[in-house]
Amino acid sequence: MLNISKDNNVLITPGKYKSITSVARRPHYRILNKVIIGFLIFCVCCLFLPWTQNISGSGSVTTLKPDQRPQTVHNAIAGRIEKWFVKEGDYVNKGDTILFISEIKEDYLDPNLVGNTKQQVDAKKMAAESYSDKVNSLDVQAQSLNTERQLKLQQAQNKIRQAQLKIKSDSMDLVAVRTQLRIAKTQFDRSTALNKEGLKPMTDVEQKRLKLQESEAYIITQENKLLSSRNELINAKVEINRITAEYTEKISKSRSDKFTALSTQYDTEAQVNKLENQYTNYRLRNGLYYITAPQSGYINRALLAGIGETIKEGTSVVSIMPSKYDIAVETYVDPIDLPLVHRGAKVRVWFDGWPRIVFSGWPGLSYGTYGGKVVAIENFISPNGKYRILVSPDGEDRHWPKELSIGAGAQSIALLETVSVWYEIWRNLNGFPPNYYNSGEKEAKGKEKK
Template sequence: MLNISDNNPVKIENGTGYETIKVLNNRPHYKILNRIIVFVCVICFAGLFLPWTQNIRGTGSVTTLKPDQRPQTIHSAIAGRIEKWYVQEGDFVNKGDTIVFISEIKEEYFDPNLVENTKQQVDAKKMAKESYDNKVVALESQMQSLNTELGLKLEQGRNKIKQAQLKVKSDSMDLAAVNTQLTIAKTQFDRAVTLNREGLKPLTDVEEKRLKLQEAEAKIITQENKLLGSKNELINARVEINRIRAEYTEKISKAGSDKYTALSSLYDTEAQVTKLENQYVNYSIRNGLYYIKAPQSGYINKALLSGIGETIKEGTSVVSIMPAGYDIAVETYVDPIDLPLIRKGSKIRVWFDGWPTIVFSGWPGMSYGTFGGRVVAIENFISPNGKYRVLVSPDKDEQDWPEQLSIGAGAQTIALLDNVPVWYEIWRNLNGFPPNYYSAQTDKTASSKDNQKK
């Protein structure tokens, strides 16, 4: 039977009388556990009102503050063949120390006396330039002499013209006097003929007057010839001046043409001298590029090439070097949503991989092994990892960073923001709200203090 009816003949006895049931009902540690649970709940509830420092976490690595202090690779400026190594990995080199020597592989630079030969070409062209300079000066002197001589010749010709003009004038006056004498002789002859007819003059007087008349006629012809000769001399003097002008103009033009030809050669030689000097300097500098030297003092990290006789091109990386002196910094990456909350000068807490650390992000004062830093640069363009890069330098007002840190070591950062209760921080994270920007409150406090002082 299932004994499901009300008329159940089975009797259930009271178990309190048994010793086992008494022991189970009497457990004092249950009360202690209940008290502990209540106490923990009270502590947790009170903890919700504790102050919590909001923060922005980021990850990054150790780097240097200045770009010229970061690890770099040394390149070959020219193509060549490796002939000798002067360093090995791990060596310390000073600025200017030779790292590797390479030889020439381009046929236009094979001549071992290329620099000296180019120097001789430069000197020869400079001497040619000086010769053209002297030629230009000589032609200028020649042109000046021709101009002076032309002036004297023209003055001499003008004097001849004046002399010819005066001679023409004198001959004209002589011709006029001869004409007067002819007129007088003719008048006397006519009078003598008339008087001879009247018997007043003898025939001898008539013959004498006829002779004088003939002499006067002969003189006038001679004087006319003389006058024409003077006029011809005047014309010749004027023609001579034109000839002198034409002759010396031709000479001066030829000298000027020679001068400009010399100037053209001079300028061409100057261009060649400049080009050769440029080649000479380039060859001299190229000779110095056969020795690849350290740009700054540091340690040789890794040789990127190996062996002897290996051919390299221009711009080939030879070795990587780590500068000896550098200012340490940390580059960390933050999410885009947190970027507006960070500015230059913001305080950052940093701890490094391999360095003993105990971090309480909400209570930075209780953390151990963290170091202070300040933001010195914020990248305005997003990085390939989808975050923004922030550069942090040591805070001078706090403990110095460890000297044992090496470039490239991992680092973690916390940017400290506003102080809020724990319950508010939990509520903010549950709702996905951004942290509070503490600088606004700080600015208001500072402005209120300034107003009180005023």
């Protein structure tokens, strides 16, 4: 009844009725009320309990270093399978032979290819040495021509000096002869004058005339001799020019031959280097017929089978798992949680196949989880739409199981700030992100407090 009528406005008192009073006084209702009130008080107390914010992720077990992860072995050259030296599950050391292949390319089918190439290298080296000797001989020849030219020039210069001295001597003789001619003419004139006066006989005049004629004839001879000496000087100078031109031509030809020999020598040395490169390649190629293990480990799987099968370059032959490796976990987080993760952050990890009881908000109460630290964060999104994070074991926590195998599944939670339960509920209801955990700031605050 709503008791809205003016006429029937009567209040009902429960205490007047015995049935209501008897029902209200039953003991189990009192206990139920106490239980409800106690539960509500417990829930309110739980709201003030500490709760560790976290970021969850899933991934798998891997190795910390790239060279410790499973790898495939490839052949460097094309060939035909001839013999297997291992089987699946075998342990191999670094350098052990896995497979032997034979040559299939026609350029390398000669069994004496390496020896023949070595002989070609030796022959070219001898040719280069012979050209080097030829260059040395041409150098010696050029030096000899220079020495000979210098001697010839000195000889020609001596001839010039002799011609100059001879010209000087002939010039002095010509001057003397002219003096004698002048004296003979003076004597002849004097004898003629004395003869006219009757003081000298005619014979004396004739002697003076003869002597005058001899002096005139001798002066012509002396002039011819002087001209001849001058011609000899000119010839000596011409000889110097001839010697210079002749030996310049010879030396130039010798140098030209030398440069030709040097060019051939350099070309031969280039051919020697090319042949040595080919020889080294052929020798190394012979070693590539044996495919060896790059590191110690176990043969997981043979990717080829049979004998006589032809394979190309870079074909995967077997898969090897290294025997020694540092375990790690690669886990993936959502893009919205990536800014909250940093290197060195603490992470709790549990593995498939190991029993565990996980309380994400109370990591101290969890069982079967192992400690880890973030060592690498990938800044490029993965094909699954998440970011990859690499976690290594935490040295301050217990050791990870030794029985872990590469590729096993793993789950992880990254620990963030510790807050109250009511705050975490309020944050999730409002869709707020977790508090950013910065270990550097926390450590600085702790030092300031100290």
